[in-house]
Amino acid sequence: MDGNWFKDHVVFLTGATGNLGGCLLYKLAIQLPTAKIFVLIRGSVQQAIESWEQSMPEHVDKIIATGKVQFLLGDMTQPNLGLTPSNLLRLQNEVTLVINSAGDISLSRGLAETLPINCTAHLTLVALADTFTRLTHFLHVSTTFVSSFLPDGTVKEKIYTLVEDPKEELATILATGQSSYTKEFAAPYALAKYLAERLLLEGDHSFPVLIVRPCFISPAIEEPYPFYGSDGAIPVHSFIQVLFEDSEYGLFKLEQVVPRHVACNEIPVDLVARTCLAHVAKGTKGVVHASSDLYVNRTVDELFNRIRLYAPKGIVEAIKKAGIDHGDVPAPELYSMINQFARDWRIECTRSTDLKSVKGPLGLLLCDHDPDAFFKQRIERLAKSILDKLGTLNLSNNKFYQT
Numbered sequence: 001m002d003g004n005w006f007k008d009h010v011v012f013l014t015g016a017t018g019n020l021g022g023c024l025l026y027k028l029a030i031q032l033p034t035a036k037i038f039v040l041i042r043g044s045v046q047q048a049i050e051s052w053e054q055s056m057p058e059h060v061d062k063i064i065a066t067g068k069v070q071f072l073l074g075d076m077t078q079p080n081l082g083l084t085p086s087n088l089l090r091l092q093n094e095v096t097l098v099i100n101s102a103g104d105i106s107l108s109r110g111l112a113e114t115l116p117i118n119c120t121a122h123l124t125l126v127a128l129a130d131t132f133t134r135l136t137h138f139l140h141v142s143t144t145f146v147s148s149f150l151p152d153g154t155v156k157e158k159i160y161t162l163v164e165d166p167k168e169e170l171a172t173i174l175a176t177g178q179s180s181y182t183k184e185f186a187a188p189y190a191l192a193k194y195l196a197e198r199l200l201l202e203g204d205h206s207f208p209v210l211i212v213r214p215c216f217i218s219p220a221i222e223e224p225y226p227f228y229g230s231d232g233a234i235p236v237h238s239f240i241q242v243l244f245e246d247s248e249y250g251l252f253k254l255e256q257v258v259p260r261h262v263a264c265n266e267i268p269v270d271l272v273a274r275t276c277l278a279h280v281a282k283g284t285k286g287v288v289h290a291s292s293d294l295y296v297n298r299t300v301d302e303l304f305n306r307i308r309l310y311a312p313k314g315i316v317e318a319i320k321k322a323g324i325d326h327g328d329v330p331a332p333e334l335y336s337m338i339n340q341f342a343r344d345w346r347i348e349c350t351r352s353t354d355l356k357s358v359k360g361p362l363g364l365l366l367c368d369h370d371p372d373a374f375f376k377q378r379i380e381r382l383a384k385s386i387l388d389k390l391g392t393l394n395l396s397n398n399k400f401y402q403t
């Protein structure tokens with residue numbers, strides 16, 4: 001896999017201040033010979049830099065010092081993405097590759113609220129991309145949650161036709177704010193992303209559309225640095241925090257209702273970024289999964305056992321006592337959603353099998369990475385960050401939580 005493919009490419013990257021977008025930005029700016037990266041940012045340049053100072057403090061200066069990053073103010077949900085006419089013209093004349101990683105991953109938003117950023121914004125983007133004169137590649141980041149209506153079994157890298165006419169369905173939702181399909185999906189977020197996929201792939205474009213569907217994203221193993229990733233964008237961390245604190249719907253109660261052999265599909269954010277960029281360089285079209293088959297497959301049972309083993313003694317009580325609210329979905333709703341949508345899925349990643357033996361910034365070879373040792377450190381770090389927030393670090397870290 002040749003990183004030199006990116007030489008001369010001018011990228012338009014959305015979501016660059018986010019978890020996955022930040023990792024993609026790091027790779028494009030530092031590891032790959034990309035010519036230029038336009039980043040769409042909300043607010044101000046100062047705010048974008050501050051968000052990278054939070055997420056990757058050791059790397060932000062290096063990224064800016066490459067001179068590759070060009071800031072464009074905008075908002076995906078506005079007409080023309082909120083770009084000024086002159087900035088739009090720059091994109092139309094220069095961009096060769098669009099990487100669309102913006103989204104709102106909140107599972108608590110209603111359909112009318114999530115649709116603009118998780119569906120219609122992407123249709124605005126692709127319509128603008130049709131006017132980019134040098135564009136050869138378009139990558140959209142979706143989610144394996146788009147298939148949450150499927151039963152247990154294998155999930156293939158393809159579109160499953162649940163909604164007969166996605167255009168008509170979108171029109172219905174825009175007119176009424178509702179959809180008869182909402183209940184089929186784990187969250188309105190997933191339905192919005194499902195419709196976006198369908199409409200992006202079914203559109204008539206002069207460039208190929210690639211859709212990468214990550215499963216739950218977990219902390220980076222390496223890039224930009226080990227354990228990179230904000231808890232808010234790492235679903236398993238959010239779930240643990242929300243459920244830990246609820247006595248009625250607690251994490252270890254969930255364990256008793258979710259089948260233990262069910263897969264807990266997670267993949268480190270940098271492996272998602274590598275999968276995205278490798279497939280762009282290969283010229284892949286259509287749907288590609290970035291799921292645990294590309295890292296390690298763990299069952300719910302294995303996940304719970306490890307959490308129980310590595311979480312410090314007393315953390316559950318400390319969280320309950322503080323009564324803090326960490327997540328955007330309250331514990332009872334989250335509990336019932338997981339219970340209802342936990343699937344024994346085998347998410348196929350066959351289109352990326354060859355990448356598992358490739359080293360470097362576009363490869364998925366794990367070299368000397370030890371997933372179990374990494375997971376142990378991850379839980380310990382998560383516990384420490386929760387306890388730091390609670391200001392109760394007087395708990396012993398060498399005694400482990402026991403049920």
Ligand SMILES: NC(=O)c1ccc[n+]([C@@H]2O[C@H](COP(=O)([O-])OP(=O)(O)OC[C@H]3O[C@@H](n4cnc5c(N)ncnc54)[C@H](OP(=O)(O)O)[C@@H]3O)[C@@H](O)[C@H]2O)c1
Pocket residue numbers: 014015016017018019020021040041042051074075076077100101102103104105117141142143144213214215216217218233234235
């Ligand atoms: N996290 C996961 O486990 C997961 C799993 C599967 C798929 N995905 C997908 O991966 C992609 C990236 O998610 P993430 O985990 O990196 O989420 P994230 O950390 O919340 O990042 C979201 C990004 O989207 C930007 N954004 C949101 N609304 C916008 C708007 N109206 N205009 C312009 N930019 C906007 C945010 O900008 P601000 O900084 O201005 O808010 C931020 O840069 C999304 O498409 C998501 O659906 C995520």
